[in-house]
Amino acid sequence: xxxxxxxxxxxxxxxxxxxxxxxxxxxxxxxxxxxxxxxxxxxxxxxxxxxxxxxxxxxxxxxxxxxxxxxxxxxxxxxxxxxxxxxxxxxxxxxxxxxxxxxxxxxxxxxxxxxxxxxxxxxxxxxxxxxxxxxxxxxxxxxxxxxxxxxxxxxxxxxxxxxxxxxxxxxxxxxxxxxxxxxx
Numbered sequence: 001x002x003x004x005x006x007x008x009x010x011x012x013x014x015x016x017x018x019x020x021x022x023x024x025x026x027x028x029x030x031x032x033x034x035x036x037x038x039x040x041x042x043x044x045x046x047x048x049x050x051x052x053x054x055x056x057x058x059x060x061x062x063x064x065x066x067x068x069x070x071x072x073x074x075x076x077x078x079x080x081x082x083x084x085x086x087x088x089x090x091x092x093x094x095x096x097x098x099x100x101x102x103x104x105x106x107x108x109x110x111x112x113x114x115x116x117x118x119x120x121x122x123x124x125x126x127x128x129x130x131x132x133x134x135x136x137x138x139x140x141x142x143x144x145x146x147x148x149x150x151x152x153x154x155x156x157x158x159x160x161x162x163x164x165x166x167x168x169x170x171x172x173x174x175x176x177x178x179x180x181x182x183x184x
Contacts, residue, residue: 001058001061001062001065001067001069001115001116001117002058002077002113002114002115002116002117003054003055003057003058003061003074003113003114003115004054004057004111004112004113004114005050005051005053005054005056005057005111005112005114006050006109006110006111006112007046007047007049007050007053007109007110008084008109009084009107009109010043010046010047010084010107010108010109010110011042011046011105011106011107012042012043012046012106012107012108013083013106013108014081014082014083014084014106014108014109016041016042016043017043017046017047017081017108017110018080018081019041019043020036020039020041020043020044020047021047021079021080021081021110023035023036023039024036024047024051024076024079025076025078025079026075026076026077027075027076028072028074028075028076029051029055029071029072029074029075029076029114030072032051032076033048033051033052036048036051043108046110047110047112050110050111050112051076051112054112054113054114055071055074055114057114058071058074058114058116059071069116070116073116074114074115074116075114075115075116075119076112076113076114077113077114077115077117078111078112078113079110079111079112079113080110080111081108081109081110081111082108082109082111083106083107083108083109084106084107084108084109085107086104086105086106086107089104089105089106089107090102090103090104090105091103091104091105
């Protein structure tokens with residue numbers, strides 16, 4: 001059984017909230033709540049509320065379906081953060097020489113999916129959790145340097161290295177006197 005909860009319009013940027021969500025993805029509910037409780041990030045409070053809401057949703061759907069479910073058996077199957085609007089949260093900050101910088105204060109939307117099903121192998125769970133956009137892009141061929149085959153570098157043999165070193169060694173200069181003696 002699965003239960004989902006979302007928290008919309010949380011203050012803070014989606015990028016910062018993703019740092020917290022990455023900590024709890026794939027964990028048991030109790031472990032995830034403990035991590036959120038002691039994480040020193042601003043987004044952790046809102047995400048913790050969303051997690052508790054998802055647990056309550058799981059209990060409610062289990063009661064409606066007349067199924068007994070233990071909250072300790074739940075685990076975080078998917079958790080992601082989407083970017084929210086900045087439309088009405090624009091501010092102006094003073095800048096040097098009488099100028100003003102525009103500052104956008106961000107919102108984010110958090111979605112958490114809990115499951116009581118048994119976990120499948122790690123590779124399979126990660127494939128199931130990936131968003132649809134990434135799954136579609138797998139079929140496309142990519143061009144450019146990505147598609148070009150890489151050539152392997154050949155490592156020189158030890159015998160070839162010694163001959164290369166001998167060839168590169170500079171020849172000794174002889175003075176005119178020693179050259180004359182050698183020619184005689």
